Amino acid sequence: MSQITTILRGAQKAYETPVLFQSAGAWVKSALAEAGFREGVIETAGDNVLLIGAPCPELTAAEYQRLVQSHLAIGADFTVFAAHMPPRDAADSITRIAPDTVPVVCARTEALAALPDGDLIAAVNQAISAGKSVEVVLAEPVVPVVDGVSAFEAQKRLCARINMRHIAAGVQIFAPDSVYIAPDAVIGAGTVILPGTIIRAGCVIGSDCKIGPNSLLEHAKVGDRTSVNSSQVYESTIGADATVGPFAYVRPGCNVGNKTRIGDFVELKKAEIGNGTKVSHLTYIGDATVGERVNFGCGTVVVNYDGYHKFHTYIGDDCFIGCNTNLVSPVKLGDRVFTAAGTTVTKDVPDGALAVARARQTTLEGWNDKRRARMEAEKADKK
Structure with missing residues (x-):
């Protein structure tokens, strides 16, 4: 030529x-x-x-x-x-x-x-x-882009072309008019894309996954049979047979293993999460390496930032992190560590240990009954 x-x-x-x-x-x-x-x-x-x-x-x-x-x-x-x-x-x-x-x-x-x-x-x-x-x-008519209106028309036609291409390859898209997929996205056969889902550039999604509804992925890799429900995943990898969401936020730099659970209102950032680990709800894990089969209780926070520097946390295999635990970085938990609910961990914990760091409970019997009686009397005097 x-x-x-x-x-x-x-x-x-x-x-x-x-x-x-x-x-x-x-x-x-x-x-x-x-x-x-x-x-x-x-x-x-x-x-x-x-x-x-x-x-x-x-x-x-x-x-x-x-x-x-x-x-x-x-x-x-x-x-x-x-x-x-x-x-x-x-x-x-x-x-x-x-x-x-x-x-x-x-x-x-x-x-x-x-x-x-x-x-x-x-x-x-x-x-x-x-x-x-x-x-x-x-040739078939096309829309030259000269302004915002023509760009919108061209986008609608491109969306339809891309979505139909995936449907023809075995991807199920329930509502193509509400799903936006970048041209370079790779999606395996048998995957279901639910309404309101946005799959931006650089995404590779395995087979038999369920993405959406209302999820956003960007430069994300998702393993086979994994679900991402009403969540956002950026520049991260999610393993096979995992569940993410609803309302999870996976920020850049995360590597989440197989058979994991990243639940509602969980945020991850630069986190390595081992196979079989469950982070079910209301938890933040940032700048951390987490082993396999770890269970995080509700409200756990990795305290990784002092206002000037970021620090790393290491958690071994088979740990149980109790509800409302604060892990103040840098800190290392060995294998099979148990932290009591409400604990703030500031020192390394060896294998197999229990970490308890909270004030001892004091009970004053009858204290609140006396307080209530006094307040009710004051309230009656004001009438």
């Missing part, structure tokens, strides 16, 4: 407009790179040039290649994409192409002198009037 140089024309703002997790220009450049074309300037007079007057995120690499191959085979000055054949004169030459023709044109560099700046399709029509030859390659 002859050398093809790609030139992006049109308003820069259009190329920067967001369309489904990336810019309209990024969609175009990705397709062009996949097609083997390069963006740049014309270097030799023999080049053929691919001109793009406005970004069309829906166009694939194969469609760009089809246009160029047709152009080289036809040998016209200009070859354009169009949804309908334009009118021809008695000599079978195209007399004018429609203003709504896709603004993607393949041209011979010798013909570019006849192509003024401005609207690409209008410029091609001016070249036709100047005697240049134009041919058309029929």
Whole structure:
């Protein structure tokens, strides 16, 4: 194939407009790179040039290649994409192409002198009037992105295309109109995507998972048969046969093992969670390495920050962390450690030990009955 140089024309703002997790220009450049074309300037007079007057995120690499191959085979000055054949004169030459023709044109560099700046399709029509030859390659209609409205329309069509591709591959999506999946996401067969789910760039989801409802994943890896319910996972890995949520927040840098439970209102950050560990509810674990088969009671907090520095916590296998335990970093708990409810741990705990760090309970019998009687008497005196 002859050398093809790609030139992006049109308003820069259009190329920067967001369309489904990336810019309209990024969609175009990705397709062009996949097609083997390069963006740049014309270097030799023999080049053929691919001109793009406005970004069309829906166009694939194969469609760009089809246009160029047709152009080289036809040998016209200009070859354009169009949804309908334009009118021809008695000599079978195209007399004018429609203003709504896709603004993607393949041209011979010798013909570019006849192509003024401005609207690409209008410029091609001016070249036709100047005697240049134009041919058309029929294509499905696409939406060029020129403003926010057209970006929204293009996004809807791309969402539908991506979702249908996953459905065809065995993914079940209950409400495709409410699910947004990035183009590079990998999802295994048998996985169910529930309404309100957003799967952003860099996600790899295994087979037979359940994602959603109302979940957001970004650069997340999720193992087979894992569920993520009404939760958010960022730049982290969740193992197989795990459950996350509802209302869990997995921040960047986490590695959660197999058969784990990350429950409601649990927040993780830079945490290594071993296989079989359960963090069921209302707990924060940050900058920590947690072993296998650990059970966290409700309200546990890893106290990892002193206002200036972050510190690490280590928890061994088979530990039982009682409710409302504070683990003040840096601290290390050995294997099989038990912390009593309400304990604040500030020192390392050896294997198999019980850690208790709370004030001893004092009971004053009858104290509250006397207080209630006094308060009721005061209340009666004020009437």
